[in-house]
Amino acid sequence: MWTSLCLLFVACIVTVSSEGRVERVVKSPQGPVRGFKENEDDIFIFYGIPYATAPTGPQKFNAPYPPSAWLQTFDAVDKGVICPQYKEDWMENKNMQENCLIANVYVPDTNKKKLPVVVYVHGGAFIRGYLDFAVPKNLVKTKEIIAVTFNYRLGAHGFLCLGTDDIPGNAGLKDQIALLRWVNKNIASYGGNPEDVTLAGYSAGSASVDLLMLSPSAMGLFNKVIPESGANVAPFTIQLDPIENAKSYAKSVGFEGVDDFYALENFYKTASHDVLTEKVFLNKTDNTFIFTPCIERKVGSDSVLTDSPYNILKRGKYKKIPLLYGLAKMEGLFRLPLFEVWKDKMNENFADFLPADLTFKTEDEKEGVIKQIKKFYFNDKAVSGNNILSYIDYFTDTIFAFPIIRAAKLHAEAGHDKVYLYEYDYVDESMPVIPYTNNVRGADHCSQTLAVMDGSGWFNANETNLSKEYLNVKNLLRDIWSNFIITGNPVPPGSTLPKWPGVEASGSPHMLLGSTVELRGALLQDRMAFWSSIYEKHYRLPVPPPPPPHTEL
Template sequence: MWSLIFLFIFSVSAEDSKTVELDSGWVEGKKYWNGDYYEFYGIPYASVPTGRDRFKAPLPVTPWENVLPASDTNKRCKQCYHTDASDEDVVLDGDEDCLVINVITPLIASETNPVPVLVYIHSGAFSGGTGNMAKFTYLARHDIIVVSFNYRVGAIGFACLGNEEIPGNAALKDQVAALRWIKRNINKFGGDPDKITLAGFSVGASMAELLALSKASDGLINRLILESGSALAPFTINRDPVSTAWNIAQAMGYNGTANIDELTEFYLNANIKDLALKSLNYFLPNSTFGFAPCIERDQGLERIVTESPLDTLRKGEFKKIPVLTGFSNMEGLSRSIKFGTWREEMNENFADFLPADLKFKTEDEKNEVINKIKKYYFNDKVINHESLKNYIDYFSDVMFKYSIMKSAQLHSSMSNNPVYLYEFSYVGKLNIQHNYMDRIKGASHRDQTAYILDFYGFTNNYKDLTTRDRMTTMWTDFAQYGNPTEYESALLTVKWPSYTEKSPMYLEINKNLQVKKGLFTEGFKFWDQIYNKYHWDPQPVSPEIILPRKDQITAEVLKAETKKQSLPKESNNDEQDIKGKQLISDNIENTTDNSSKGQSKNKKEEQNTSGENRMDKQPTLKSTTTKTKRGKDGKIVKEVITETNQKTEKADNDTNDTKDIKENPQNEKLKTDENIENQSTLKKTTTKIKRGKDGKLVKKVITETYQNGNKVQTETETKNTKDNK
């Protein structure tokens, strides 16, 4: 009898763990506490190259001999976050060797009874996050395997100089390595290697679609789920990654020349904490984040992104697989935290808030688009506290809705496989708590994902639980059948039709499920007209520095943004680690507004360097500005800046042979504005050249004369006949 009891106890104990033989060694997972599934955390799928190779593609994992306990839930790639102590108290966390994968497998799964596989790419604004930033409890209960993994983030994952040392897209190459690992090994866990659904939320969705469009993932994925993100979003592709790297390097203290080799050496030897810190704080008005994926240059190595994703979709040269995609009805709520300061700045210089994937040949074109936007969203009125809904609509549309709808339209028109489109508008306990809950009710960015994954939020509300059950059922049915409503039930009382251009049907997910027609039709038409004319088609990165670019965020802006727009000390976001050890952010949704009048003033001073003035294809126009100030030694220094639409040249007063220097033969230093009245006479001349409404070039000369503390300004305009010819 005792032997039987012992045998029974041993059998139960043995079932509490599961060992799996992989191509690199044995791993052991543990049964979840309620006995629904086994969990494997922290399995190495690739190795991070180190030293001078740290920006390159991952290496094969080193095999291990003993059974590896797959229980490390804290492994993450190098990233920074703020502690509760102070805004200046930044902690670097994570490991450089961080490429691990997590597998949640139900008890019924086996090699003889394989189940579908759902792979999630985490979010984090390309600068943070981890495969364990959410739990997959509710998905795994639907008899599917759920997989998540880490990839390199920030500069290490996304710096792109287009040369051998920093070719770009290291993070995407990590993700491809993870997908290849899954294809090779998932059957050992009981997964079906021919039913792999790739999913992502926010930037995770953007990268998931980039991978789906890439030939590098051929044969690795069979379905695609995109939640609040698209490869066509303005933040997905960095149009000028070399300038981004230059500006961020300057914010880190780089004082080298504009030489790609010197810049490369700086990054190869940069402190990892500095790189991580400068990577996590880009909550920028033009809907970008700093480091992001790039179009890779052909160097004879495997590339993930070889051309503009829009071009790939238009040509139809991508995997034709079922797609489920959509967004929340008020995605722009994620930016409501900036409403207090941005509404003033939008009135002063709306150009800063244009999406970064628009490009204009002239200022007139840009101003025409700005005027259209102001009329469409704000009725040509001043943006004030009553404009909150309009402000939310603008960012909802420009950052998410248009690009997601465009992607859905192209997938549908180029493929015979179905596209399922949704709008999530349910508001419950798991939604992100934003600043204007009393005034605005709607679902914010990534809210739908909180009802699919477990971001450590708890609810016992019946409607919340029903919404969660519906969404996890539809998502897992899609992974299983390629159809989210394969079977109707008391829970799923509707049949979700596919979306086509002729029959633009979609599913509204609220307290009830409703099939509707014509999602975002008017807004899509508005933005499609603009993008058809002014879309900035990204090109493969060129390993050269052309500085400065007025459409890039400068080092001064980055330094300011590092302090005021970094990850928050406190957050109501469900992506917050309950242990308080890590704060993960999409930066779209999760930024503390430390704005003030002083910051607003700084923003005005930065507008000239962070605007959207893109004149690349114009004839060479020239503008010379003379800046004067008094140095620490009390002497006067003059700096002459010659700007063209191609590059900017700076010259000190001892090297630049100009008329102004002749007028100052003693090479004295011109002084700062606050003390300028103490000088007897000073003159500052600024020459600007622009194209007038008649298409001809006009030169404006602005002369400012300071005499005994009084300022006199004169302006003259002349048409430059020679240049116009």
């Protein structure tokens, strides 16, 4: 039934506008949509298509409503719409508004139909960013793939979680699922295959797609996943104490009645988006951000996550689809700008820098683990410029590497044999040298995303001045990503690259990606074994918010 309906909407019209721009009009279920070919690119871009409607007022934390439809042709041009968030310099030309749930569709100039689709979820710690934080034009220029990017609600708007009817939590993840449903219904109009969708994301977007893979609400909406530098079991991914986080933010903007739960709920329901974006919590020392996904207490038809990712992976009760999973070699460079301040704070009270998802029965137990960490990473010396690489390794491992490798192993233990694990290590000579080192550079957080994508306000899109070696690396990663999007295998039969088996419960093998491509054994084996021994004893599972006072379950 749906296949026959899709065929009705594939027809498109290509013309030249009065301004000399080549345009394409597609007939979608929402109505006709006009996109344009940008002069320097052999692709059509459809900007700012509404995929859902964000609720406003007291209902602003609920799941999104259906999108608008139209009879007249919708001109899909870039209006710079982004979701409410903390204001930064790069937003000068952006249009921040609550009804921000829009998508961009990148379509190659080809008559091919039923092309594989990749949907990218942007990063930004769940509190900032927008649909084209990174742009996928080069993936689309192959004429083999259609790409979709989109906005979703951020910060309190997207991830406040009180467990009530009006603020159940995970509005931002529900936006992401709404986008996937929009793709399922509409993408055939643009030449895509709704039954061949790869869900990809970087940083917080990586954690998002890793969560959606485990959610029954998203099942069947995609058939491959690419999480880049983020995992569903990372300490920043799931709120450990959503009520306390809600209280902390309310206090930070001047609301004092946080101990009255219903007053707290009413504060958020009536607060303006300016108040809800006034503060940003990017530099918490315990590897968390304040508003992130949560385990939902109230279970309903639109619930996204009702158990911890760890429990779901351990049970193996999820749909096992191909997974291209990995990280950059020095993800911890993410925390380098804070080094001069944090090194002193770490020496004063290292306990503040323990991952939030560790718990201890006694202070002596906690101090024992701190001693182990200081010995393992810093050889019992003070954190200083002399061991700055150990500082970077510590944050690489606790925020990104251990959670990613831990999740990959849990997949393997659950019988999932199509999890392809990689480490990206390429560093161009134009990158800055790490302070206090002898000419050491490192692959920073999401460096593989920068290699695959083209750029935006987040990073420079101009590739004309890049070294020949870096351009070769970018082409290599784009080929691997394209292979996976098209076939579900990063190195399909007939490739000149080394054969790439799925990771096993031992953590082996993984592929090293950079100026060379090399299949290796277990990734960061000693460092991962160290953290495994700690998490086996001290892991704190996230839980849903408790019932409000004086109410029944």
